[in-house]
Amino acid sequence: MTFSGKNRLQNILCNALAQIDIGNFSVSFWDGSVRTFGQGSDFTIHFQNKESLRRLLLDLPLGFGEGYMNGDITVQGDLRQVINSGLKAEQLHKTTFKSLLNSIRLQISQKNNKKGDKYHIAHHYDLGNDFYKLWLDPQMVYSCAYFENDKDTLEQAQLQKFALCCRKLQLQPNEHLLDIGCGWGSLLIYAAKNFGVQGVGITLSQEQLDYGKEQIQKEGVEDKISLLCLDYRDLPQLQQKFHKIVSIGMFEHVGKANMGIFLKNARSVLRENGLLLLHTIGKTMEEPTNNWIRKFIFPGGYLPDLGRILKNATQLGFSFIDCENLRVHYAKTLDKWSRRFAENEQHILTMFDERFLRMWQFYLTGCAAEFTLGNIHLFQLLFSSGIRNDLPLTRRWMLEK
CATH class of the missing domain: 3.40.50.150 (Vaccinia Virus protein VP39)
Structure with missing residues (x-):
């Protein structure tokens, strides 16, 4: 299945999720659109704004974690199940230039002295x-x-x-x-x-x-x-x-x-x-x-x-x-x-x-x-x-x- 639509970021995420079998869940977006994977019954991830999705795609652990703690990404269902599914989604864990840059910045700013x-x-x-x-x-x-x-x-x-x-x-x-x-x-x-x-x-x-x-x-x-x-x-x-x-x-x-x-x-x-x-x-x-x-x-x-x-x-x-x-x-x-x-x-x-x-x-x-x-x-x-x-x-x- 290939997703296409007006929003490029939504398409990138959904096409990556469609390539892997990590459960039955739904993803909803700030514009009211909803994408369902499998039966969509286990949990729902909601992106409150475009920026939270952009950050997730650039650096999955930092983007999702920061979005969740700030309330820009919300979860309906079991958070543990969401995280398990995310950790199994290897396609979403590809190292990006942004994630490398974030890692370097943290290494420079956090001195172990x-x-x-x-x-x-x-x-x-x-x-x-x-x-x-x-x-x-x-x-x-x-x-x-x-x-x-x-x-x-x-x-x-x-x-x-x-x-x-x-x-x-x-x-x-x-x-x-x-x-x-x-x-x-x-x-x-x-x-x-x-x-x-x-x-x-x-x-x-x-x-x-x-x-x-x-x-x-x-x-x-x-x-x-x-x-x-x-x-x-x-x-x-x-x-x-x-x-x-x-x-x-x-x-x-x-x-x-x-x-x-x-x-x-x-x-x-x-x-x-x-x-x-x-x-x-x-x-x-x-x-x-x-x-x-x-x-x-x-x-x-x-x-x-x-x-x-x-x-x-x-x-x-x-x-x-x-x-x-x-x-x-x-x-x-x-x-x-x-x-x-x-x-x-x-x-x-x-x-x-x-x-x-x-x-x-x-x-x-x-x-x-x-x-x-x-x-x-x-x-x-x-x-x-x-x-x-x-x-x-x-x-x-x-x-x-």
Whole structure:
């Protein structure tokens, strides 16, 4: 089927959609015209104006995301289904000059230096602890959970993730554990109470730092755990060596050019034969990071590919031990966050405006779809400082409680 009409932009979109089988849906436009694909019953996308369609055709992720959050593109039906269909439409994902230009502009404007990273972290993580309390678990864990079965609650799954990380690190009483990008400090508190470690956590988020210190006092582990506002580039200033290092959901913020610096500094404060657990979103091959995510959600963010991580780590003296892909677990985590977020929309609107609400709806729903479809992954990589031939021969020690 070929669409022809007075509006060239409408024809370009509809002819591209007609070439692919991504479901039954309709597209309506600002002039009242409607194009139907299949039975058209699953959902309807409405373009409120010509400019929103033009932006989408020039850079699909940025154009659709910005149009949706601004209310220039509206959806009747399930947003998750719309995003799934869009991600499957490869014809719409062709790299355009405009999308490349947008990517270059973001790369130039979002410097991964100390000043830039401080701003980038505050942009996302300093939105207010009361906001995150609405939809995270009581431990305030903002990273992939670990589900042992489909009946697990988010609270259970996050504690199971902590237990998994601690088992992989083989934590022992009185060992010193460093958490790079410690968030609200919940993993360190768990490790101190359940494994008897001494811990240091670093973060650039003032909101997380203040809340984490309060929780440490509340849990009675102030003699075991300390949190610092410290950049990973300044790790040598600690003048301390650690038995184990963990970094969960922070590596995505360092940027492509700084991966080696992060790993070099981690190596410099890790004892010989010590273990590093690196928990990061990533890809199986190098690809540009989504322009909309970089512009509105995680400025300065970069999703590393697995090969580049391994190359940087091994060149800097780390020995690769294990990699586990928790992709499905992150999809489940995001689904639970999305539902909790939706349940608290009215409360969130007392804190932020509708544009912010739509932006976060699109972010949480879109990321869940990306993980479900296998476009992005969650890698847990275990390294040692120097060769370790004394570890158990099977992975059972990581899994058994």
